[in-house]
Amino acid sequence: MAHITIDGQIVPFEAGQTVMEAAMAAGVYIPHLCHHPDFTPHGSCRQCTVTLKAGWNITACTARAAEGQEISNNTEELNLVRKRLTQMLFVEGNHFCPACEKTGNCQLQGVAYHLNMMSNHYPQFYALREVDATHPDILLDRNRCIFCNLCVRASHAEGKDVFAIAGRGINKHLVVNSESGKLIDSELTADDRAANICPTGALLVRGKAFQAPIGQRRYDHHDIEEVTLGGSHGG
Amino acid sequence: MESFIDETLKKYQHQTTPLLMVLRDVQAQYFHIPKQAVELIAKGLDIPRTQIVAVVEFYHFFSFEPRGRYDIFLSDSITDHMLGKKALADYLCTKLQTPLGTVRADGVVSIDNTACTGLCDQGPALLVNGYAIGQLSEQRIDRIVVLIEQNCPVTEWDSDLFEVYDNIQQPGLLLNTKLPRGAALTAAWQRGLTETLDDIKASGLRGRGGAGFTTAMKWASCRATEETERYVVCNADEGEPGTFKDRVLLNSYTHDIFEGMTICAAILGAHKGFVYLRGEYLHLFNKLNAVLEERRAAGLLGDNILGYGWKFDIEIRLGAGSYVCGESSALLESLEGKMGIPRNRPPSSIIKGYLAKPTVLNNVETFVAAAHIAWQGSEWFASCGTEKSKGTKILSICGDCERPGIYEYPFGTTLKEVLKDCGADDVLGVQVGGPSGTFVSTRESDGRLTFEELSTGGAFIIFNHSRNIFDIVQNFTHFFAEESCGFCTPCRVGTSLLKKQFDKIHSGHGSAGDIKELRDIAKLIKDTSHCGLGQSAAEPILTTLERYPNLYERQIKQQYSFDPVFDLDGSLAVARKMSGRDDGHAHLTQVEKK
Incomplete structure (x- = not known):
């Protein structure tokens, strides 16, 4: 069977598979946030940046596996790059983990733990982001949005197109498809995949707070690597 | 408003792809995009209103807030x-x-x-x-x-x-030759389309936009696709600061461009072509359309070109202010009526381009060169230039020189010759290829213009010794932060961080570790960004850090052992303004005086 190597480990792949798909199937964890096995790869968070032996970087979620590729993944250098990218997400938005209902179940937090992130490193942006609490069943807190596009992709797949990411550069923001721009006037319902797929606490289905006490949540005792490879993907 | 939107949508045949054209008309009519217009367009085109909101917010020339008349x-x-x-x-x-x-x-x-x-x-x-x-x-x-x-x-x-x-200062191989209307088309047909493609291959023509991909190879790959609905797109989104050569080609060599596109279409078997014209070149829009009309009337476009039974036509579509749309896949997104966000590759646009159909996208200058090669043959072209960089390159020269304007040079010409010709006597350095290119100092003036050595899409900005390198780097760094599409983390957040970090050093608030931090952010953006914009956004800083390290060191306040992130006194400016005070007690020093 055709194979690539990741950090020296032989990883078989089937034609058409991405590096990420092949790695996951072989039990090799490559950190990621915008990737979800059920949706078209996006390649925007850049967490899954890996290095080819030829010297350049690719994103594992968008690059097709090719026979003989020799890939570096779990290296000190790449993990520092990933930590810096994660810190960028933390300073760009407003993430106050202790006050967030998603704490312990948050993939951003999980990746930050995994990468041993101990500080924000960069200066905070203190962006003004709008909270939309109009929907009786769903809360949208844009302070926590990391532009992974998963809710956009999920809602598109559901035929509702409730979300889009608008704006340019650092002023990007999530917009809602309703005349008022508010969630309550959109077609989103709490059982939509789009309402449940957010890797952070930007989209929360109401009425579930503290169902699991803090300290007993997904990433509280298990590293995101273990959780991801165990098949219990967030959302 | 209903009737205006209705008429506008009718004008563009209720297609979604010319959304930018529709919004340009709305913006011109109401001096903003009214929310009601968003609803009407969404309904009329049956697209999510969020697509329209996203597009309005993405491009510089659209605004939800009313602008002046x-x-x-x-x-x-x-x-x-x-x-x-x-x-x-x-x-x-x-x-x-x-x-x-x-x-x-x-x-x-x-x-x-x-x-x-x-x-x-x-x-x-x-x-x-x-x-x-x-x-x-x-x-x-x-x-x-x-x-x-x-x-x-x-x-x-x-x-x-x-x-x-036009300011054509030094014409060369292409600019000196007047291509008779239809001559290249006739020559291509008489020689045979496959033979013409072979000739373009033999000429060694490479893309003039900067990347330098072999033109014939691109055309041949596109021609070989299974999908037969194919498109030709001309990239006239010349947004690299300091570049204006396409402006001149579009203005005065219009027929040559369309002729090159038509030959490309015949080789590909494409029936439709687009010129994506940057919004800033609105002044050329009517002229381009008039030339298209002229060509249709002369049988050089339309249902039966020159009686050969070939069908091809060209449409001009305007951008709306966005640098990143010069990137080929972002351009195609924009051409489809979306935000200009570069696509993931593979597939390349040769396989899946406009509307996911095989597409050849070339620079304005490439189509001009292709037309001339089809007419005059490969040897005429290849006799000029170097082994790997054939033909000539048209440069836009500006900045500190006697004669700014358009210069055409055979590849292989040295920087020294160029500087002499345009009357640049006092030279600190040259930004070759615009902000995304390289800052070259006079020590490197023996460098030659080729794809391998000094590659450029055409921008050539000259600086004399009165210019401050820091001001230049600051202008470029702010430019990239402003133009980042925001798709990927390192470019979206990184370019803003880089801007802050550079400004901190530039304003004299940097401390010992700040240069290293600047370099680290720059390298991260370069190594991990999604597209060429991000990969080159840090170049102005990285190239000057390498060439002028002392300049940066001098800006650092050595006495600080800590990292002051903000300017203490500067942050009181608002309070001073509000209280109308500016006395000594209304100021704070960053470090307590001993």
Whole structure:
């Protein structure tokens, strides 16, 4: 069977598979946030940046596996790059983990733990982001949005197109498809995949707070690597 | 409003792809995009309103907030600054009583900055309701102010205000040769299309946009696709600050471009082509359409080209202010009526381009060269240039020189020769390839213009010794932060962090670790960004850090052992303004005096 190597480990792949798909199937964890096995790869968070032996970087979620590729993944250098990218997400938005209902179940937090992130490193942006609490069943807190596009992709797949990411550069923001721009006037319902797929606490289905006490949540005792490879993907 | 939107949608046959054209018309009519228009367009085109909102917010020339009836955008390229932009902008803002970045209370006028408008050889420049005015001076501004205060429609302003000069200083192989109408097409047909493709291959022609991909290989790959609905797209989104050669080709070599596109279409078997014209070149839009009409009438476009039974036509679509749309896949997204976000590769646009169909996308200059090769043959072209870089390159030269304008050189010409020809005697350095290119010092003036050595899409900005390298780097760094599409983390967040970090050092607040941090952020953006914009956004900093390390070191306050992130005294400026105080006690020093 055709194979690539990741950090020296032989990883078989089937034609058409991405590096990420092949790695996951072989039990090799490559950190990621915008990737979800059920949706078209996006390649925007850049967490899954890996290095080819030829010297350049690719994103594992968008690059097709090719026979003989020799890939570096779990290296000190790449993990520092990933930590810096994660810190960028933390300073760009407003993430106050202790006050967030998603704490312990948050993939951003999980990746930050995994990468041993101990500080924000960069200066905070203190962006003004709008909270939309109009929907009786769903809360949208844009302070926590990391532009992974998963809710956009999920809602598109559901035929509702409730979300889009608008704006340019650092002023990007999530917009809602309703005349008022508010969630309550959109077609989103709490059982939509789009309402449940957010890797952070930007989209929360109401009425579930503290169902699991803090300290007993997904990433509280298990590293995101273990959780991801165990098949219990967030959302 | 219903009837206006209805008519506008009808004008574009209710297609979704010309969404930018629709929105341009709406913006011109209402001086903003009214929310009601979003609803009407969404309904009329049956697309999610979020697509429209996203597009409006993405492009510089669309706005949900009402702009002035005279909407002015000042070109903010480094070359405008070198020609005195700052003082003239202040003069204009004062005369119109409209601070930069605002709309005057009476709604008559609004003034803002925008990226390079492509008039670097005749700046400083501005756009008024989309139309370019160059060679700004106090006298010309006085005239503009009078016209605005008299409420005179822009269409009735004296035409000399809108004059744009070609400034062809040194024509060469291509610019010196007058291509007779249809001559290249006839030659291609007589020789045979496959033979013409072979000839373009033999000529060694490579893409003139900067990347240098072999043109014939691109055309041949596209021709070989299984999917037979194919497209030809001309990239006339010349947004790299300091570049304006396509402006001249579009203005004076229009037929050559269309002829090149038509030959490409015949080789591919494509029936439809587009010119994606940057919004800043609105002044060329009518002219291009008139030439298309002329060619249709002459049987050089349409259902039966030159009687050979070939069907092909071209449509001009305008952008709306976005640098990243010069990137080929972002351009295609924009051409489809979306935000200009570069796509993931593979597949390349050769396989899945416009509307996911096979597409050849080439630079304006590439199509001109292809037309001439089809007419005059490969040897004529390949006799010029070097082994790996055949033919000539057209340069846009501006900045500190006697004769800014258009110069055409065989590949292999040295930087020294170019500088001599344009009358640049006092040279600190040259920005080759614009902000995304390289800052070259005079020590490297033996360097030759080739794809391998000094590769450029055409921008050539010359700086003399009176210029401050830090000001240049700052202008470029701010430019990239402004133009980042925001898709990927390192470019979206990184370019803003880089801007802050650079400004901190530039303003004299940097401490010992700040240069390392600057380099680290720069390297991260370069190594992990999604597209060429991000990968080159840090180049101005990285290349000057390498060439002028002392310059950076001098900016650092060695006495600080800590990292002051903000300017303590500067942060009190608002309080001083509010309290009307400016005495000694209203100021704080960053470090306590011993």
